[in-house]
Amino acid sequence: MEITVEAIVFLVFSAITLGGALQVVLTRNLFHAALYLMLSLFGVAGLFVLLTAPFLAGAQVVIYIGAITILIIFAIMLTPQVTRVLKVHHTQWPVALALAALLFVGLVWTQTPLADELGADGWSADFTVEDPADVPADSLTDLGKSLVDPERYMLPFEAASLLLMAALIGAVLLVNRPDDNPDAEAAPAAGARPDQSG
Amino acid sequence: MTLNEWIFVGLFLMAGWMLPVVPLLLGYWLAPRRPNPVKKQIYECGVQTVGSAWVQFRAQYYVFALVFVAFDVELVFLFPWALAYNKLGLFALFEMAVFILLLVVALVYTWRKGALEWS
Amino acid sequence: MTDTLVDIGLSHDLAVLIAKLVGVFVVATCGLLWTLFGIWLERKVSGRLQDRLGPNRVGPFGLFQTLADTIKILLKEDLVPDGADRWLFNLAPVLSTFSVLLLWVVIPFSAGWIGTDLSIGVLYLLAAGSLGMVATLMAGWGSNNKYALLGAFRAVAQLISYEVPMVLAMLVPVLMTGSMSLQAIVEGQYIAYGLAIPLTVFIFLASSLAEIGRAPFDLLEAESELVAGFHIEYSGMKFGLFYVAEFLHAFTVGVLATVLFLGGWRIPFVSAQDTPALLGFGSLLIKSLLVYLVIMWVRTTLPRVRIDQILEFNWKFLVPLSLANLLVVALLWKIVPDTDQIASVNDALLPTLVLLTANILLIVVTSLILRERGRRERAHIAALYGPVDGAADAAPAGVGD
Amino acid sequence: MVPLWMYLVVAAGLFCIGLFGVLTRRNAIAILMSIELMLNAVNINLVAFWRYQTPDKIGGQVFAAFVFVVAAAEAVVGLALILAIYRRRRTVIAEDVDMLKW
Incomplete structure (x- = not known):
């Protein structure tokens, strides 16, 4: 059993991914859970680099850490723990x-x-196993080409845009209700340190 | 497309964080530490802090984050397109215009809904 | 350096590793040491711009002022507020500085002088930038202070909003070069892209100013509203690190603008192959300092805008404009023949002229629209409150309205 | 390189941790985070299979990229729903939202 540098890096990133994920599931504090989610997703980005998919690794960090998790944290801040639940998990x-x-x-x-x-x-x-075939050097360019090629992924590509549009419109419709605005900035604070959030 | 170009990034991730930590440690050793309850109070313009720091925010912040997430995903898709653009025909521009326009429709909708106003 | 190490008798892999490790420390330390000089420069220049003297006590021309400040800040008591989330509170300043240092990994200082030339360079810049956002949130949350948390959320709302036009501006050089590698972008600029697409440069600089939280977008530290923003509870060296991060980020934006739009380390009229490495580095430094001077100039001149104006300016003006800009450049790039095989200044001449003309047209159209909107806004205000004195130049501070 | 099955084990682990979170967490936002973990497990599998089986074709990467889109859309709509429910019911605890039981 030979351990190469790559294997060590793989193990480190796997540990980051799985450890972060475990904390997401177990941590009481929701804000901490969101940060651990970032850590876990960062580990996944590292695995993508190891799998020679640097574009996906960059996209993973930009989309997941830079956007989705930030959105989650914003949502956490919008829903303070009115009910101070001590239980994080179900009884079952x-x-x-x-x-x-x-x-x-x-x-x-x-x-x-x-x-x-x-x-x-x-x-x-x-x-260590034998390397699979190399990734072509222009694989990123090929990705760009395939996205707008009518014979390949053009339709899913436009559908993705449609999905984003629908999601955005739906979400704005749900969130933006000027008639009732209970989330005023000065709403009463929900007790002590919110470590007991579910 | 090799892993070699990432060795430097990996090393930087391992070693680079020490540089900001060194001055912190230096300060830790050099600076005096005599905390007292008054010093450790949370800064709030001279009055006692009331309640927790976890205040509720306005949904306003959230709408901007929503719009951003949708746009961010789109931007990431624009990168491979821009990369391959020199090797593509004019149809690529047309398709990308459709792709962008769909999201602009959503932006305009949000705008018309008044969700982009900071009340 | 690798060769020397191999000569001593080290294995090749180990030599490469050591060489890269040294590179890591050179890049990171240079970045941090540069701030010592840069902060002095900034204070001196903004002092002069505001008709003050700036630092002039410690050393010749106050040159050692920053050093003295560093010593002072090292000796300051470091307070952790009650109820702070200690781990996050201490981690935030480190991460903040580190995320800026990470940007320097892919910046090409000169031909061959680069940490590593990633094939996804521009995307990497964005990824490293998102870590800074996380640091802001950590600081705001960890401080256990309402103002800090509010400041952090405002800051992040601003950061994420302005990321959109910034990326759209960065896409333009990627599109023109056909590569995301920063070294390739520099080498592709036979004529600096900035000459062809001044509007894109404006969008990039404006949104970057917001990204680094500089005036007129320095809402992160709007003293009158938020005391000092997300780092209000920080003192001593931890505050110092936030300060260093902010300064270094501002200068990095200057370097990035140079690399993406002003030809990076290239010297005008000299081909990339003939540029000596050291001169190239000097050229990059001079150009970056010029861009940085503009940033300082803007900072000392313009008043701060309100949060609603900031976000409106972005979503209702900058984003549509940068989308239109990207599509126009892309269209022209296809219409002008042979843009996919530019290999000399002569090849680049025609596209540059065409793009420049289109840009000027776009700027004129945009200004006309803005003027019309401004006029309507003033009429609206006049109808509400009666005519204002000097209404023509006393338009509301909203830059985009 | 590291053998393919190791990536699969990591992905399986991530998926099961996410599943555990979805089944047990009471807070709706935490459930959403767990779902993101499961989506990432899927993505690891997609990219790993692409790398080891068909590195010369681009399909694996394209599909992983589409998973990003789906994940973003899911987060956007999911969180908006949670917020809407929160406004009506003043709770983000999933089992308290039992309007459909009657």
């Missing part, structure tokens, strides 16, 4: 845990050769 969380664990084991068992590896003689998983 063991069931969910069992379900998730079962799914994980099932996925790993069916999708990976890990089971065979373990069955043979202990842990002998190899961290």
Whole structure:
């Protein structure tokens, strides 16, 4: 079992991704959860770089960290914890845990050769395999071309724009209600440090 | 498209954060620290702070974030298009114009709804 | 340097690694040391612009003022407010400075003088920029202060809004070069893009000013409304780091404008291959300082605008304008023949002239629209409150209205 | 390179963590965050399969990019819905929103 630099980097980013994700699910404080979400998504961006998809890595950081998570934080700030709930999780969380664990084991068992590896003689998983074929140097240009090529992804591309438009209009319709504005800036604060948010 | 060009970024991520930390540590060792309750109070123009810092915000901020998310996703898609533009025909411009216009429709709608006003 | 290390007897990989590590520290330290000089320069220049002397006590021309300030700020007591989220509170200034330093990784200082020439350079700049936003939010939240939190949210609302026109402006050189790598963009500028697309340069500078929170968009620290914005609870070196980050970011914007629009390290009338590395670096420095001078000039001249005006100016003026600008440039780029194989100044001449003409037309049309709107606005105000003295030049401060 | 199945394990782990969050968190915004995690797990799979199986075609990257769009649209509409419900019911706890039970 040879450990290369790439394998170490892979392990580090995987740990960031999974550790951040665990914190998202477990943390009491919603603001912290959002920050951990950023960390986790940053780890995913690192994995994308390792997979030779730098454009997707950049897009991941710009869209997820720079936009979606910021939006989530804005939303968190708009809905302060009126009900100071001490419980973060449902009471039936063991069931969910069992379900998730079962799914994980099932996925790993069916999708990976890990089971065979373990069955043979202990842990002998190899961290390096032969490189798959190289990514063409102009793959990014090809991406741009394929997006506007009527024979390839033009239709999904325009549909994506349509989806964004519909989402934006719908969201503005939902959020922008000038008739009732309960979220005045001076609304009563919801008690002490909001660490008990669900 | 190789990983090599990213080694520098990786090293920078590992080592670069130390540079801002060094002056912080320097300050930590050099500066005096005699905190007292009055000093540690939250700054609020001389009066006692009332309630938590987690105040509710106006939905106003949120609408701008909404519009931004939609535009940000679109901008990311514009990058590969701009990259390949020299190798594409005029139809590429037309398609991108449609792509942009669809979102401009949403922007105009938001504008007309008065959601972009800061009341 | 790699060769020397290999000669000593190190393996090639290790030599490359060490060379890159040294590069990391050179890039980052230079950035931080530069601020020592740059802050002095900024204070001196804005002092002169406002008919003051600026620093003149410590050292010749007050040159060591920043050094003295650094020592002072290091010795200041560092307070953590009650109920602060300690981790986030301490992490925020580090992340703020670090996110700006990250930008320097891809900036081409001269031919071959570059941290790393990423193939997605421009996108990387945006990604690094979003980390700064996170730092702002962390600082606002971590301080446990209403003003800090409000300031942070205002700041982020402003940052995200102005990112849209900024990116649209950055897309124009990407489109003209056909590459996102910054080195390629510099080398592609046989005639500086700024000469062909002055409107894009304006959009980039205006939105960047908002991105760095400089006057007239310095709402982040609107003293009258928010005390000092998101870093009100910070003192000592932590405040110093925010200050360094802000200053360094402002200068970085100057460098970026130079790289994207003013030919970067290229010297006019000299081909990229013939430019000596050191002269190229000097050329970049001079151009960046000139852009930075403009930023300082704007800062010392214009009054601050209100938050509603800031956001309106962006969404109702800058975004539509930059979208139109991008489409016009793209259209002309296809109409003018042979734009996809520019390899000399002569090739670049025709596209530059065409684009310049179109830009001037666009600017004229935009100004006419603005004038008409301004006139209507004044009539509206006059109808409400009666005629204002000197109504012609006392238009409301809204730049876009 | 690292073998493909390792990426799949990471993606599976991320997906299951997200699933656990969706099933157990009570706050609607936290549920939304967990859904984002699951979408990212999908994206890791898409990109990993693209890299190892068809690096010469661009499809994998295109689909991953479309997942970004979907994720953004989902976040935009989802959060707006949560806010709308919050205004009406003064709660963001998912199980308190039980208007359809009657």
